[in-house]
Amino acid sequence: MTRPRPRTHESESETRNPTGGGATAMRLIVPLQGVVQGRGGLILGSLIPCALFYFFQLYLKRHRSPKPGSNPTSPSQSSSNLSDLQRSSSRSNLSSRGSIGPVQVSSRASSIAKPNDSPYYIGLDRVSEDPYDRLDNPNGIIQLGLSENRLCFDLIEKWLSENTKDSVMGRDGGDLSISGIAPYQPSDGLMEFKVAMAGFMSQVMGRAVSFDPSQMVLTAGATPALEILCFCLADPGNAFLVPAPYYPGFDRDMRWRTGVELIPVHCRSTDNFIISITALDQAFNQTRKRGIKVRGILISNPSNPVGNLLPRETLHNLLDFAREKNIHIVSDEIFAGSMYGSEEFVSMAEILDMEDIDKNRIHIVYGLSKDLALPGFRVGVIYSFNESVLIAAKKLTRFSSISAPTQRLLISMVSDMRFIQEYIETNKKRIREMHDLFVEGLKQLGIKCAQSCAGLYCWADMSGLISSYSEKGELELWDKLLNIAKINVTPGSACHCIEPGWFRCCFTTLSQEDVVIVIERIRKVAETCKISS
Amino acid sequence: MAIEIEQHSVGLSKVAVSETHGEDSPYFAGWKAYDENPYDELNNPSGVIQLGLAENQVSFDLLEAFLETHSEASSWGKGASGFRENALFQDYHGLLSFRKAMASFMEQIRGGRAKFDPERVVLTAGATAANELLTFILADPGDALLVPTPYYPAFDRDLRWRTGVKIVPIHCDSSNNFQITPQVLEAAYSEAEAMNIKVRGVLIANPSNPLGATIQRSVLEEIFDFVTRKNIHLVSDEIYSGSVFSSSEFISIAEILEARQYKNSERVHIVYSLSKDLGLPGFRVGTIYSYNDKVVTTARRMSSFTLISSQTQHLLASMLSNKEFTENYIKTNRERLRKRYNMIIEGLRSAGIECLKGNAGLFCWMNLSPLLEKPTREGELALWNSMLHEVKLNISPGSSCHCSEPGWFRVCFANMSEQTLEVALKRIHNFMEKERELESKARLVKDF
Numbered sequence: 001m002t003r004p005r006p007r008t009h010e011s012e013s014e015t016r017n018p019t020g021g022g023a024t025a026m027r028l029i030v031p032l033q034g035v036v037q038g039r040g041g042l043i044l045g046s047l048i049p050c051a052l053f054y055f056f057q058l059y060l061k062r063h064r065s066p067k068p069g070s071n072p073t074s075p076s077q078s079s080s081n082l083s084d085l086q087r088s089s090s091r092s093n094l095s096s097r098g099s100i101g102p103v104q105v106s107s108r109a110s111s112i113a114k115p116n117d118s119p120y121y122i123g124l125d126r127v128s129e130d131p132y133d134r135l136d137n138p139n140g141i142i143q144l145g146l147s148e149n150r151l152c153f154d155l156i157e158k159w160l161s162e163n164t165k166d167s168v169m170g171r172d173g174g175d176l177s178i179s180g181i182a183p184y185q186p187s188d189g190l191m192e193f194k195v196a197m198a199g200f201m202s203q204v205m206g207r208a209v210s211f212d213p214s215q216m217v218l219t220a221g222a223t224p225a226l227e228i229l230c231f232c233l234a235d236p237g238n239a240f241l242v243p244a245p246y247y248p249g250f251d252r253d254m255r256w257r258t259g260v261e262l263i264p265v266h267c268r269s270t271d272n273f274i275i276s277i278t279a280l281d282q283a284f285n286q287t288r289k290r291g292i293k294v295r296g297i298l299i300s301n302p303s304n305p306v307g308n309l310l311p312r313e314t315l316h317n318l319l320d321f322a323r324e325k326n327i328h329i330v331s332d333e334i335f336a337g338s339m340y341g342s343e344e345f346v347s348m349a350e351i352l353d354m355e356d357i358d359k360n361r362i363h364i365v366y367g368l369s370k371d372l373a374l375p376g377f378r379v380g381v382i383y384s385f386n387e388s389v390l391i392a393a394k395k396l397t398r399f400s401s402i403s404a405p406t407q408r409l410l411i412s413m414v415s416d417m418r419f420i421q422e423y424i425e426t427n428k429k430r431i432r433e434m435h436d437l438f439v440e441g442l443k444q445l446g447i448k449c450a451q452s453c454a455g456l457y458c459w460a461d462m463s464g465l466i467s468s469y470s471e472k473g474e475l476e477l478w479d480k481l482l483n484i485a486k487i488n489v490t491p492g493s494a495c496h497c498i499e500p501g502w503f504r505c506c507f508t509t510l511s512q513e514d515v516v517i518v519i520e521r522i523r524k525v526a527e528t529c530k531i532s533s
Numbered sequence: 534m535a536i537e538i539e540q541h542s543v544g545l546s547k548v549a550v551s552e553t554h555g556e557d558s559p560y561f562a563g564w565k566a567y568d569e570n571p572y573d574e575l576n577n578p579s580g581v582i583q584l585g586l587a588e589n590q591v592s593f594d595l596l597e598a599f600l601e602t603h604s605e606a607s608s609w610g611k612g613a614s615g616f617r618e619n620a621l622f623q624d625y626h627g628l629l630s631f632r633k634a635m636a637s638f639m640e641q642i643r644g645g646r647a648k649f650d651p652e653r654v655v656l657t658a659g660a661t662a663a664n665e666l667l668t669f670i671l672a673d674p675g676d677a678l679l680v681p682t683p684y685y686p687a688f689d690r691d692l693r694w695r696t697g698v699k700i701v702p703i704h705c706d707s708s709n710n711f712q713i714t715p716q717v718l719e720a721a722y723s724e725a726e727a728m729n730i731k732v733r734g735v736l737i738a739n740p741s742n743p744l745g746a747t748i749q750r751s752v753l754e755e756i757f758d759f760v761t762r763k764n765i766h767l768v769s770d771e772i773y774s775g776s777v778f779s780s781s782e783f784i785s786i787a788e789i790l791e792a793r794q795y796k797n798s799e800r801v802h803i804v805y806s807l808s809k810d811l812g813l814p815g816f817r818v819g820t821i822y823s824y825n826d827k828v829v830t831t832a833r834r835m836s837s838f839t840l841i842s843s844q845t846q847h848l849l850a851s852m853l854s855n856k857e858f859t860e861n862y863i864k865t866n867r868e869r870l871r872k873r874y875n876m877i878i879e880g881l882r883s884a885g886i887e888c889l890k891g892n893a894g895l896f897c898w899m900n901l902s903p904l905l906e907k908p909t910r911e912g913e914l915a916l917w918n919s920m921l922h923e924v925k926l927n928i929s930p931g932s933s934c935h936c937s938e939p940g941w942f943r944v945c946f947a948n949m950s951e952q953t954l955e956v957a958l959k960r961i962h963n964f965m966e967k968e969r970e971l972e973s974k975a976r977l978v979k980d981f
Binding site: 102103104105106107108109112113148150153156157160178181182183184185220221223224227231232233234235236238253256257295326327328360361369373374375376377378386388389392395396398399400401402403404405406409 | 543544545546547548549550554586588590593596597600616617619620621622623658659661662665669670671672673674676690691695733764765766799800812813814815816817818825827828830831834835837838839840841842843844845848
């Protein structure tokens with residue numbers, strides 16, 4: 001579930017962030033790795049190119065960042081004239097006489113300020129630099145790295161035009177009264193909206209379970225929902241176990257400011273990437289041996305990037321495991337309403353309904369960014385069975401509240417059960433059509449996908465196309481796909497997948513014609529891979 | 534069959550259980566009392582009147598009038614792409630049109646005396662988030678920010694809770710109208726040093742909350758020189774900049790920087806929001822304006838935890854880029870606030886209460902120290918309690934703002950109707966009369 005990172009849209013204001021350079025560097029590094037590896041072994045083979053990569057980045061950064069003190073009204077326009085930059089650089093050196101270098105930011109900030117080095121983010125950036133457009137830029141990069149759903153906007157637009165007379169404020173024509181929504185609202189969301197969301201969640205999850213609005217805390221998107229839970233459940237230095245492969249954004253969202261560690265628990269294709277309790281137990285013990293306290297398990301169900309569901313039995317086993325170790329479970333269920341297969345989604349809440357004991361360790365995260373395709377509106381949910389967590393989380397929502405007019409607009413949409421039912425069914429149908437088309441296209445190329453029934457993507461096994469069965473080989477292929485085939489897919493290594501060659505391909509931003517083009521582009525690259533292997 | 538073993542309940546983090554949220558302080562207790570028994574002109578005329586909430590309700594009609602006459606502001610535009618583009622837009626750069634509108638609005642508030650570049654505007658869901666974000670970026674856990682007292686009570690939570698950063702107070706007092714001087718700045722810095730705490734910056738609110746007064750140019754210059762000497766940051770929370778009663782009296786740090794050709798400006802960051810000036814706290818619109826490129830980049834990325842709804846950005850972009858509207862709004866809002874201010878000052882004065890001379894904000898800083906039984910924090914809280922439970926007025930005690938002198942109270946005047954304010958003033962009048970009677974009786978007894 002890519003909470004799509006607009007980090008993709010870093011435009012010229014971020015050119016000092018050498019993302020373009022990143023891709024070039026990868027093209028240098030990856031073959032370089034091969035050379036050095038041959039001579040210096042695996043470790044040196046990885047270290048030296050990485051060191052070179054780092055220095056290359058540093059070089060790019062130094063020669064692009066405008067100096068502080070230079071014209072502040074347009075600080076982020078990187079000068080096309082290199083000598084201008086050099087001149088202002090020396091000027092600032094003169095002016096900073098007496099001070100001990102420029103004023104420092106925190107070490108937390110320094111680590112974030114570094115350029116994105118994960119292929120996940122690099123790919124997103126590349127697309128924003130050269131985005132495909134059927135008419136205006138047919139040779140641009142096609143985006144398959146962002147799990148956005150563009151298939152059902154027509155339904156929402158129709159609802160809006162019939163119900164709000166086109167008003168952004170969601171009012172019926174005349175009464176644009178601001179005074180209802182302008183003042184301070186409860187930071188954790190309007191009760192009316194919570195009631196609506198509780199009903200919505202129940203509906204999208206097939207009515208197998210009902211949600212209590214008083215156990216809900218609303219946040220500006222699922223991203224802060226996860227971070228707030230992290231702040232509530234773990235201290236800096238503690239860890240969460242996360243079945244891998246997992247959504248690359250977790251590394252940022254859950255670790256940046258919280259100081260918490262994520263420990264991947266590797267899942268195997270032979271299990272269709274379903275977590276095994278044995279592996280979980282091993283990871284728990286290993287982590288404890290390192291002196292790190294495990295506070296909980298973070299699962300995503302439906303899974304991102306694989307797109308499958310955790311079976312009932314697994315959910316029960318996870319619950320038992322959590323009880324045994326006295327830890328929490330955070331279940332990210334943000335794709336619960338994006339099911340396209342015949343299986344039924346089982347929420348953690350449903351399991352708890354049956355168990356009726358010890359619910360204090362269970363917390364569910366949800367949001368409208370995927371199922372209702374409204375990521376811009378920032379609607380996230382923390383649903384917890386733990387009173388203390390709800391109290392603390394509620395206070396923390398002051399930093400991440402949902403805008404009142406947005407709540408107002410969505411209350412009626414989300415409570416319109418007839419509309420939501422129509423939406424869910426149509427959405428399911430359209431995702432399935434796109435999925436089948438895409439997966440069939442890949443199959444024609446000899447590329448199989450993991451069994452999936454939910455999400456906005458498929459998990460494709462392209463290991464047959466990589467020259468060496470390793471992360472290096474996978475990244476080589478990723479690079480070819482990005483720069484030659486000009487499609488952005490997310491390599492498994494960015495998701496911490498232990499088996500090389502898997503790629504997540506999001507298909508719900510495409511039209512049917514686009515799918516044909518994508519498959520064709522992959523075919524061309526696949527052919528060259530087969531020749532060279 | 535599982536063996537039942539007694540388990541300790543599953544643990545929570547230190548952040549979750551800490552008291553740093555400060556919600557047990559009198560500042561919040563007053564809110565609770567109000568929530569339980571809120572004043573209503575018709576239905577509950579003896580209820581508690583809320584004078585502790587700094588909200589601006591005097592200019593809603595202007596906003597509503599705009600929306601009624603500018604339907605294009607409140608629609609997504611013709612054609613399919615308007616809505617869906619907006620609904621998909623979660624770019625942490627924020628809508629360019631909105632950033633431009635914010636930058637131009639901020640310029641207008643400052644009478645065009647400072648320029649703002651939309652590329653330096655970082656959007657957050659409220660100034661609360663902006664202040665916390667900046668703290669995460671400028672300081673590490675255990676470091677400190679220096680903040681002049683008295684200060685906005687929620688800073689204790691916003692700047693410290695999740696960040697692990699400390700606040701070291703810069704003690705100001707009434708002898709010079711609570712102004713910040715180089716001496717008190719140095720004293721605070723030394724105090725931090727003595728405790729082995731690394732100071733990362735100074736955070737000021739200009740106009741000040743709770744003082745309701747702008748900071749003078751010379752003082753701003755001194756503060757800027759101080760932070761430059763110490764090579765630390767300066768955060769200027771200018772959330773009330775549009776609520777200065779007279780335009781010429783507000784000097785923004787941006788003007789100081791411009792006058793100095795932006796030398797050393799990379800240490801300065803301005804926080805702004807639409808919650809006070811535009812009276813839209815429910816919309817959750819805040820911004821960080823930083824002169825430091827690294828801070829801008831980092832703040833942008835970190836803003837993913839606190840993005841403004843794209844729908845809201847879209848709606849406000851058209852409102853704020855309409856220069857005719859914003860000019861009229863700023864001017865009218867100022868006048869109405871000034872009128873309210875004069876009303877409350879007069880009312881208090883005729884009751885025998887003096888306030889600090891203010892020129893901005895949604896509140897005044899009232900001096901009730903002559904009424905204290907004991908010139909201590911306890912004395913102040915006792916008085917506050919009487920005000921809350923006997924007079925049924927929720928005002929904010931200076932101690933919750935960390936004021937070094939007991940007896941000062943913050944009283945808000947823009948979050949209710951004029952009639953309600955009249956009622957509140959009358960209650961204060963009656964209270965003061967009673968106090969005077971009691972006092973003269975006590976003196977008679979003593980004289981005997």
